[in-house]
Amino acid sequence: MIAALAREAKREAEAANERRVLVLAGDRDRGIDAAYDAIEAVEDGGRGGSTAVVSTREGFRFEEHRPRNADELLGRTREVVVLDCHERFVPNALGRCVGAVDGGGLLVLLTPALDDWPSVRDRFDDSLAVSPYEVGDVTGRFRERFVDTLRAHPGIAIVSLGADGPEGDAVERDGLTGETATGSDAVGRPTAPPDATFPAATYETCLTTDQARAVRAFESLATPGNAVVVEADRGRGKSSAAGLAAGALALAGADVLVTAPAFRNAAEVFARAGELIESRGVDGGETAAGGGARRIDAPGGGRVRYRSPAEAAELPGDPDVAVVDEAAALPVRLLEAFLDGSLSVAFCTTVHGYEGAGRGFAIRFRERLLDGPLAVRDVRLDEPIRYARNDPVEAWASRALLLDARPAVDEAVAGTTVDEATYRALAPDDLLADEALLGEAFGLLVAAHYRTEPNDLARLLDAPNLSARALVAEGRVVAVALLAREGGLDAETRRAMYEGERVRGNMVPDVLTSQLRDEDAAGPRGLRTVRIATHHAVRDEGFGSRLLDEVHAEFGAAVDYFSVGYGATPRLLRFWDRAGYRTVHLSTSRNDASGEHSAIMLRPETEAGRDLLARHAAAFRDRERDGLSDAHRDVDPDVVVGALRACSASVPLDLTETEWRSVVGASFGPGMYDSAPGAFRDLAMAALVGGSDLDQREERLLVRKVLQGRPWESVADGLGYVSTAACMRALGDAYEPLVERYGTEFALREWERFISD
Template identity: 85%
Template sequence: MIAGLARDAKREAEATNERRVLALAGDRDRGIDAAYTAIEAVEPASTAVVSTREGFRFEEHRPRSADELLGRTHEVVVLDCHEQFVPNALGRCVGAVDGGGLLVLLTPALDEWPGVRDRFDDSLAVPPYGVDDVTGRFRERFVDTVRAHPGIAIASLAVGGSEGGVVERDGLARETTRETESRTEPTAPPNATFPAAAYEACLTGDQTRAVRAFESLSPPGNAVVVEADRGRGKSSAAGLAAGALAAEGADVLVTAPAFRNAAEVFARAEELIDGGDAGSEGDVAEDESRRIDAPSGGCVRYLPPAEAAELPGDPDVAIVDEAAALPVRLLEGFIDESLSVAFCTTVHGYEGAGRGFAIRFRERLLDGPLAVRDVRLDEPIRYARNDPIEAWASRALLLDARPAVDEAVAGSALGEATYRALGPDELLENEALLGEAFGLLVAAHYRTEPNDLARLLDAPNLSARALVAEGRVVAVALLAREGGLDAETRRRMYEGERVRGNMVPDVLTSQLRDEAAAEPRGLRTVRIATHHAVRDEGFGSRLLDEIRAEFGADDGEEANADGVDYVSVGYGATPRLLRFWRRAGYRTVHLSTSRNDASGEHSAIMLRPASDAGRSLLDRHAAAFRDRERDGLSDAHRDVDPDVVAGALRACPAPMPIDLTETEWRSVVGASFGPGMYDSAPGAFRDLAMATLIEGDGEGDSGTAPLLDDRERRLLVRKVLQGRPWESVAAELGYVSTAACMRALGDAYEPLVERYGTEFALRERHRFTGE
């Protein structure tokens, strides 16, 4: 029975160049035996198994390492869902099945599966919750899609059933008249400058058009933006172009969130440079730089995003793969008129979504110095256009989730939007609401992935809140409860044990050495997104205010049983985001000493108190942050962007005490109004700079003119707080000479003397000004 079911599914898949799914539901051991039966029946050329078990005679992967399948395909992929069903792994497995191939799912009995808890559920049970608090809504929804979608065969293998199992559905589409899609043999377009081999390696007309567009990268000053759903061959096209450009002698710099994301680019580039004979003349280096050298002297080399954005070695061409997965700040580094650049981005996929890229970055790219050309790839490479398994995976994992259309949201009034909870039961029952809310999160955050869908529906520490206008979700926040941990757990955390799902308490306890920090209860904003049609109109700030009002306590009160002591957030710090969170009432307590490998940003943690206990937590950590930065800015934070430093300090609620001696005031006043030198009292200058940046001289929030302009604030950070050499500070900030930079620093301290100067300091100033 299993053999016949598998053969029928495989036969139809091959006839239509589509994929099929065979779900073997029931006892695990019987499922594994049935999977072997199915594999032997279809005799695939290649098979991979993703399971927590070992000892299969096929290629093996663990569920948490299913990304190893990326860039490779198989005729059959078996996903064992019994001990650890990871939604991300399902997405990777679907993507690894070739047209004409089978995805075999080994699952518990479908009716029982939503009630089964496994090792993935353990990861959702963050303290103080247990695995019994985790629900099975994601699996309930998933089972419904398995039973409803075409192309999915189901066999029940319950213990005690018939020998071969019971067929619940055969999954056949029964469209016998469907013909296999034919593809036009690719050829080089007229007047093509890339070698004919680059075009002959293309598999679709879309790929051919993309490679032709990449020809524009040969001279500097051009940009190509390639957008596609997953499996359309954009990375292959980029790799063929990279190989062709390197063969012409160009230095091609490739970056992506990780090298595995760019592996296809390098495979195709090497193939073209070697003339189809890998290992002949092209040379792939074994070191971490991941480099292919062409006989012409050109090369294709990989660097991580933060490093690549600095354009080391002055490349001729840059190719950014999975661009949607990188922050806009890094992408801006590639907008340089001295080179040409390609941005390749996935529109819908489990590794990132292109909507944020399109919304946030496209305008800046078009306003820049590069001539921009757009290419869209729609035709799948490995399977037919109407493959039912692609549609099933998109729905089951919400890969194609989208926010409400712009026309339905544009013009929504802030005051008329309704604040409401998005309960997981309601989201499970209302597919449109779930799609809009999750679609907003996907659009705003490239890290939103299928695992997050399971967390949203099942994790006991997570909840969602939204603003809804005319029935449409215009802003949404995903929230995580943290803290409230018992003394024993706090002790273990303080002594180095990691406690899942408690990011802010963990940092404050283990890194900043506050054993009591995990006792207050917090609510962290994991994700927040506002529909781009109403962005910058206050919806995000209002949503945060509503959340704090719902979960917090009135001033002078303790949080109630369901409330929290503080709300918090952790994110990659940029000046814009620091400003947003500060204006929303959040205050800085930490700035990480290391950069995120992908974003290149330092992470900020900010709190907003919601009870007396939260206020106490904020007060002591804000003061500690202030004191750390006074010394750390010339050490661990010496290279942090000065605008990020200024933004983080501006959001620190702990004023800097000013207690300068008369000798120190003489040095400060002398450097500001007379012939004195900064070097005579650097500590005094540092205290005044800290006080000024914390108290907020530079944004004029109160409607008054700022004390310092942007360049003067950067001068205080770079020279006084970070201790950079005069020469480098002058060059970076555009002063004509180091002498001019020194004079500018003295000028910048004049209003600081006016603000903080004692009677003695003002008398000293009078000696030089007569005022």
């Protein structure tokens, strides 16, 4: 029966160039046996060359992947993918598996009995049971919703496996839709436009007219100062189009620099570029251990080469063209490096992708791109490459994993005022019952973060330590906050954390305890803002501040402190400072997701919270005095100023008379900064922590030269001074008001000697 059902599903999928899903629900061992039957029925002899299995078990005769490593399937296609959902059902892995199934292919899901599955707890649920919660506190709402989608969407066959053998198997749904190939499948390959500058083979290789339009737009990259933005859902061929264009540009002699979050994301670009260049009789390139050529040389001196995002941002070798693939997954800070009018650049990005790309590119970077020196052209690809446009599995996966989650349309919320919004809890049961509410809330969370993944949807619905709050206007979500309860841990857990054991879901207590060596830090109860987002149609109208005020009022009596950790930018530091949060930590390395140094800030509510803040604010102040010339030497000076200004620990000044003579002499007379750098550093810390009256350029000067210890020449050049001497004079001028503000009686008498002359 299962073999026949699989054959029918596969036959229909091939006829319609769509995909189908076969759910084998019941005992795990029976499910594995049934999966083998299905594979043998649809593959020639069951040889398994085009089959992949994702499971916590090993020993299959097919290509194997573990659920945590399912991203190895990205960029690959298979006729059959089997996902074992029994021991560890990871939503991210499901997204990867769906994407790996080719048109005409079959996704096989091995699940517990569907009616029982929401109450089953597995190893993924263990990851949601953060201390002090246990796995029994994790709910099954995500699976409940997931099972409903399996039973509701077309193209999904469900077999309830009999406990005693195949004779007890029952087909709940056959999943057949009656679809066959549409007329659009017969459309021929695109041809080159009459005035095309790329070789005709570039267009003839395209599979859809959408791809050809993208390649046509890429022709503009041959002229410096142009930008092309290509957006597409997964499987539309944007990377292939970019690769064909890169190859054509290299054949014309251009140096094309390609970057992406990882080389595997750019593998398709290099594959298509290599094929085009090889078709012109060239076969050469450097191949890395990870597989695939990372540099392809073309005749005439052109080339296509890969560099990691951090390396590519330096524009090594002065490329003519840059291609940034999966741009939405890169930090805005890195993307800005490519806004150089001396080259052309393509930004290619997946929308609604199951890699978890956020909307930083579309929302935050778009404004900077349009205000920059490049002429921008937009292209969107809608036609699928590997399966038909109306593939039912794509629609099912989009709904099941909320890959298409979006905030409310702009027109529905534009013009809304803060006073019109109502504060409400987004209880998981309410979200489960209201698909529109869930979609808008999750869509805003996606918009707020670079990497929101299907796993995050499961956390929102099931994790016991998380809660969500929102501002709603006329039924539309205009702002949302995801909150995590942290701390309140017992002495034994705190001791284990102090000794290096990771305690999931307690980010701030973990940093304060294990990294900053405070064994008591995990005792007070905290509430961390994991993410907060305001609809972009009403940004800068006070909704974020109003939402935080409501959160503080609701939870203030139940916690010792509020906290937040985020990629620090000057704008965000000002926002959290205004909300009453104070800096206690700035990471020494940049965050992988945001590309920024992460700040941790606290807002105390009780005596225990104030004690926690007091000792860590003082420790932060002391660390930064020395750390800014070491681990934080390259931090943006505006970030340094914002972090120090939000520090609640005052800076004690105890300068000797000799040090005051040096400071006063350098400020008002012929003295030199080099005679007492420590004194200048203490004064700079006091001024920035206490809030100075200096202008922005002077504050940057204090950070770059005095606190970060950079050479005079680089400081003068970076801050736009006409000469090193002018920069030196400006530093003395900046210290004049600091002498007046902080000077002792001795210092002021020394100062009067200069102003009376």
